[in-house]
Amino acid sequence: MIRSNVLSRQKRVVLRRAGSIDPYNIEEYIAEDGYFALGQALGEMTPEGVLEAIKDSGLQGRGGAGFPTGLKWSFVAQQSAEKTRYIICNADESEPGTFKDRLIMEGDPHAVLEGMALAGYAVGANEGWIYIRGEYEMSRDILERAVSQAEELNLLGDDMFGSGFSFHIHVHAGAGAYVCGEETALLESLEGKRGVPRIRPPYPTVRGFRGQPTVVNNVETLANVAPIILNGSEWFRAIGTARSPGTKVYSMLGDVNVAGLIEAPMGTTLREIIELHGGGMKGGKAFKAAQTGGASGTIIPAEMLDVPLDFASMRESGAGLGSGALLICDEDTDMVDLAYVLMRFFENESCGKCTPCRVGTAQMLEALDRLRRGTARRADLERLEEIAKYVGVSSFCGLGQAAPVPILTALRYFREEFESRLRH
Amino acid sequence: MEEVLAATDRVIDAHKADREALVEILREVNDENGHLTRDDLQRIAERTNLPLSEVYSVASFYSLISLEPLGRHVIRLCQDAPCHVAGGREVREALEHELGIPFGETTLDEQWSLLTTSCIGACAVGPVMMVDNDIFGNLTPEKAREIIARYREADVQDVTPTPQGG
Amino acid sequence: MKSLEELRRIKERALQRRKLSGKGSRARVVVAMGTCGIAAGARDTMTAILTELEQRDIADVVVTQTGCPGLCEYEPIVQVQIGEQEMVTYGNICADRVAVLVEEHIAGGEPVEKWQLTG
Numbered sequence: 001m002i003r004s005n006v007l008s009r010q011k012r013v014v015l016r017r018a019g020s021i022d023p024y025n026i027e028e029y030i031a032e033d034g035y036f037a038l039g040q041a042l043g044e045m046t047p048e049g050v051l052e053a054i055k056d057s058g059l060q061g062r063g064g065a066g067f068p069t070g071l072k073w074s075f076v077a078q079q080s081a082e083k084t085r086y087i088i089c090n091a092d093e094s095e096p097g098t099f100k101d102r103l104i105m106e107g108d109p110h111a112v113l114e115g116m117a118l119a120g121y122a123v124g125a126n127e128g129w130i131y132i133r134g135e136y137e138m139s140r141d142i143l144e145r146a147v148s149q150a151e152e153l154n155l156l157g158d159d160m161f162g163s164g165f166s167f168h169i170h171v172h173a174g175a176g177a178y179v180c181g182e183e184t185a186l187l188e189s190l191e192g193k194r195g196v197p198r199i200r201p202p203y204p205t206v207r208g209f210r211g212q213p214t215v216v217n218n219v220e221t222l223a224n225v226a227p228i229i230l231n232g233s234e235w236f237r238a239i240g241t242a243r244s245p246g247t248k249v250y251s252m253l254g255d256v257n258v259a260g261l262i263e264a265p266m267g268t269t270l271r272e273i274i275e276l277h278g279g280g281m282k283g284g285k286a287f288k289a290a291q292t293g294g295a296s297g298t299i300i301p302a303e304m305l306d307v308p309l310d311f312a313s314m315r316e317s318g319a320g321l322g323s324g325a326l327l328i329c330d331e332d333t334d335m336v337d338l339a340y341v342l343m344r345f346f347e348n349e350s351c352g353k354c355t356p357c358r359v360g361t362a363q364m365l366e367a368l369d370r371l372r373r374g375t376a377r378r379a380d381l382e383r384l385e386e387i388a389k390y391v392g393v394s395s396f397c398g399l400g401q402a403a404p405v406p407i408l409t410a411l412r413y414f415r416e417e418f419e420s421r422l423r424h
Numbered sequence: 425m426e427e428v429l430a431a432t433d434r435v436i437d438a439h440k441a442d443r444e445a446l447v448e449i450l451r452e453v454n455d456e457n458g459h460l461t462r463d464d465l466q467r468i469a470e471r472t473n474l475p476l477s478e479v480y481s482v483a484s485f486y487s488l489i490s491l492e493p494l495g496r497h498v499i500r501l502c503q504d505a506p507c508h509v510a511g512g513r514e515v516r517e518a519l520e521h522e523l524g525i526p527f528g529e530t531t532l533d534e535q536w537s538l539l540t541t542s543c544i545g546a547c548a549v550g551p552v553m554m555v556d557n558d559i560f561g562n563l564t565p566e567k568a569r570e571i572i573a574r575y576r577e578a579d580v581q582d583v584t585p586t587p588q589g590g
Numbered sequence: 591m592k593s594l595e596e597l598r599r600i601k602e603r604a605l606q607r608r609k610l611s612g613k614g615s616r617a618r619v620v621v622a623m624g625t626c627g628i629a630a631g632a633r634d635t636m637t638a639i640l641t642e643l644e645q646r647d648i649a650d651v652v653v654t655q656t657g658c659p660g661l662c663e664y665e666p667i668v669q670v671q672i673g674e675q676e677m678v679t680y681g682n683i684c685a686d687r688v689a690v691l692v693e694e695h696i697a698g699g700e701p702v703e704k705w706q707l708t709g
Contacts, residue, residue: 019622019659019667030597031604039594096504099545099626106624107657134451134488135544137557138625153600154591162592175451176487178542192446194485251547253506259548261660295505295543327506341508349542351485546629548662561629561665 009276011239013247014223015263018107023142026149029110035155037226038114041121042163050122050229051077057233058245059225063090063181063218064293064322066244066311069225072215075205076123079213085125086214087116088190088204089222091132091139092174092181095294096345097325100249101219103261105132105139108223109146113169115222117156118229119215120167127168129209131186134174144171178349182398183216185351196353197397220249220324240266244310248324254290255282255330267313271305274328285330289414291338293322295345296402299335301413319409335414336421339407340368346403357400360391364407371421378422385411431456432464433471441471450483459490487541495530497575500541500554507543507550511564515551518565522572535579536572616650617696620677622667624658630665631684638688639668643696651696664707670695681707 021028029035041050055070076085089112093101105112116128132140147169150156158166172190179185180195187209189195208214224246228236237245244266250273253259257279264273270290274280281287287305291297298319300307307317314321329338347361367384370376388404388411395401411418435452439445449468454460460483469476483489501507501516520526523536530537546552549561553568560571591597621627621636636655643651661667664681668691671677678701683691687705694702 015660018657019624020656022654023657024655027600027604027607030601031608033601035591035597036594036601039591039597043594093545094542096543097506097547098543099547102545102625103658103660107659134486135541135554136625138628155597160591161594161597173448173451174486175447175489176541177485189447190444192442192444192448192482194482253547253550254509258661258663260662260664261548261658263660291505327509329509333509338505338509341503341505345504345542544625546626546662549626549630549665552629559625559629561626 010263011247011265012263013227013239014104014111014220014249015107015261017111018103021108023107023109024145026110026146026153026155029108033230034110034226035114035150037229038117038121038155039161041118041229042161042165045229047077047122047124050118053229053233054122054225057228057236059221059228059236060244060246060311061218062220062224062248062324064095064320066321069217069221072205072217073119073123075203076125076213076215079206081124084127084210084212085120085123086209086212087119087123087125087128088183088186088209088214088216089116089128089130089219090181090183090186090216091130091136091143091219092186093136093219093323094133094178094181095296095323095325097251097253097291097327098294098323099251100261100324102136102139104219104223104249105136106142109139109143110150111223111226112143112219113146113150113156115217115225116169117160117167118225119217119222121165123213123215125215126166128170129190130169130171131180131190132171132173133180134176136173140171140173147171177351178345179351179397179399185397186216187214194351196351197399241308241310241313243312248309248321250309250324250326252278252326252328254326254328255285255333256280256328257282264309266310267308269306269308270300270326273309273326274305278328281328281330283330285332287328288331288333289329289335289410291327291329291342291406292325293320294325295342296399296405297322297325299338299406299409299413318412320405335410335417336368336371339410340365340372342406343368343403346399350399350403354394354396354400356391356394357396357403360387360395360400361403363387364391364404368407371418374421375423376421381418381422429463429467432467436468436471441473443472443474446472446474446479446482447486450479450489451486454489459493493530493534495537496535496579497556498537498539498554500539500544501527502542502544502546502550502552503540504543506547507552510550512551514565515553515563515568518568519553519572522569535576614650615652616673617652618669618671619651619653619696620656620669620671621653622658622665622669623655626658626662627665627667630662632666634685635666635668635683635688638685639692642688642692646692646697648692648696661707667707670701672696672699679707680705 059069060066177195180189184198185195204214250262262277343365347365350357352358392404469479551563552561668680668683
């Protein structure tokens with residue numbers, strides 16, 4: 001046998017149906033209690049009741065920032081009654097090394113639709129949009145089919161469950177741009193424009209899609225909603241940690257024996273994830289570093305293997321959970337080369353709107369290239385660090401603010417390695 | 425000209441010339457013809473009531489929309505960190521060598537374009553590349569060459585002369 | 591959908607149908623056809639399974655698909671269930687392994703242990 005216990009060790013809330021049901025058949029979702037949360041909510045709960053349940057559950061946004069979902073919804077629910085409200089599902093999963101949302105959409109599309117309808121009911125929105133990245137053709141196809149199957153059964157559409165509540169969902173494909181994962185850039189793109197970020201505030205909860213109050217939630221966040229309504233907030237709070245209840249889906253890659261998607265309670269440590277779910281380090285080599293949260297994530301050393309992975313604990317340790325991508329690097333990893341490849345990504349994806357990001361990423365890439373080739377001098381390294389700090393604080397949006405994070409954290413923990421590559 | 429733009433018009437009609445659907449219109453016309461011509465942009469601008477400069481600016485922003493003709497097949501190799509550390513660099517070199525062009529270019533016979541893409545979310549089977557709309561994973565230099573050979577072979581069979589009327 | 595009651599009926603019907611489709615057929619084969627699976631060759635695996643079953647004139651096996659279970663490293667992943675027995679999950683089933691899998695497990699009833707993922 002290849003190995004054992006890979007799945008049974010996981011705590012699957014969001015992924016419980018992915019890889020077991022046929023995503024093209026709505027009946028399989030219903031057979032496993034699908035749409036029961038929506039039916040119960042529309043029949044037995046008030047919109048305020050749904051909102052309270054999500055607030056009480058302590059659910060935090062799974063897109064990376066960890067903002068309390070219930071609070072975000074309440075900002076939209078508070079807006080004046082004449083305003084049209086929208087629910088947007090951010091399915092522009094483009095963070096390198098992250099593919100959790102794709103797996104949810106491809107494996108259990110109705111979980112996302114049900115979460116959106118519940119969100120709509122809670123905040124008084126009758127229209128939802130899924131903004132899906134242009135490269136995810138299969139996800140788009142599956143979601144479109146799921147929407148039409150749900151409409152056929154009137155699980156979406158007008159007067160659902162005879163409650164008078166109506167909710168319609170549109171699937172919209174992007175055309176290739178990382179920056180559109182940033183919520184205001186996403187809204188611009190959804191309105192048919194260049195995907196450049198807007199100034200915040202006003203936040204989308206006040207002025208979002210078409211200038212109206214808008215909830216923008218990540219796929220994984222929305223997939224958590226129906227289970228919470230069905231099982232109650234206390235059930236949810238019993239999973240994970242007090243400050244970050246529930247589970248987190250990780251995409252683990254790199255030098256571990258078993259790469260792939262893992263769902264574990266919040267607060268599980270990186271060491272446990274590597275040992276228990278990843279089957280240990282590949283070839284028995286030593287762990288050197290991990291990048292948590294995708295290309296814009298922090299690089300952490302072995303001393304941090306036992307920090308609980310949840311939003312608050314990671315933040316306190318100067319790291320971030322981000323999108324849940326975990327790139328595991330063994331002792332042979334060349335940190336300078338890794339930093340170079342990461343910066344190449346940002347230099348390529350910078351939208352060009354603001355100077356710090358547009359010019360800064362190019363200059364950092366150049367410095368890293370010289371370091372990689374062994375032609376950099378000490379002044380280059382100092383300049384790299386200075387530019388990195390500058391770009392981080394002065395960029396317009398999250399892309400530029402996050403671009404220096406891997407470089408700065410790599411320098412914090414692996415400075416000798418960068419210095420050893422200097423030309424004297 | 426009118427004939428050439430018929431397909432473009434169909435796409436615009438399908439979206440009711442809605443300004444909000446501009447990105448979708450551009451993408452669909454692009455997918456129909458492989459790229460967008462100046463005439464396409466002009467027609468889209470007229471019918472959506474937007475300045476040509478704005479249509480151009482949107483079209484040039486997105487990586488899946490091309491303003492240049494591309495080859496019959498388009499390879500998009502993922503160049504991000506997870507694929508890179510899994511052996512992407514070797515695959516990159518093998519592709520350039522096999523097709524005789526650097527990344528960003530199209531072969532003289534217009535059969536192949538070699539582009540990079542950012543992460544396509546198939547990282548656990550990296551390195552990965554897309555050929556047209558299909559994703560291939562667990563690439564090695566040999567496997568990449570094999571895939572190109574497979575497409576070349578299929579193309580030859582495609583153009584095998586068959587009886588044709590008119 | 592008019593009521594929760596109606597949803598309950600659909601659920602019952604779906605569960606019933608699932609049971610019946612198990613009864614009418616001798617075995618069920620599920621291929622993981624997410625993007626990872628397809629990138630690793632799941633489409634070829636699916637074709638090979640259908641061809642192999644046809645060539646052997648096996649008509650009482652249901653072949654369906656599912657999304658990615660998250661064990662991307664082991665794609666293509668194929669699950670086989672004989673009658674009411676427990677589902678067996680296999681990893682790395684590229685097209686060239688299909689003949690043996692069909693021969694031993696589906697036709698012969700003996701799981702191919704060396705390719706099995708358990709847990």
